Amino acid sequence: MAKTNSRQIQPFSGTEKAFGEALREIRTGKDISQEQLGLQADFDRTYISLIERGIQSPTVRTVVKLAAVLQTRPSVIIRRMERILAAEGGKSAKPGKETPRARK
DSSP, rough: OOOOOOOOOOOEEEEEEHHHHHHHHHHTTTTOHHHHHHHHTTTHHHHHHHHTTSOOOOOOOHHHHHHHHSOHHHHHHHHHHHHHHHHHOOOOOOTOOOOOOOOO
């Protein structure tokens, strides 16, 4: 049988990648390792790595928890993510152009 490649695909751009870059910039700016951030936020270091590489999308609750450990507001991480996306050429939805929700 042929051996399958177990490497994960790394996203080149997009929202998840931009969020991960923003998180990494803030974390390294505060001289905190992935291990330290994971321990203080009660996550595994590998989960932090997956977020920073854009492979995992954190929940809102996770973003709030990570921001608290980094002693910053969640909005600071999101704004940095938006700047990264804008620098990439705006590969995310434009503000105010949300998809309509089904009404009940």
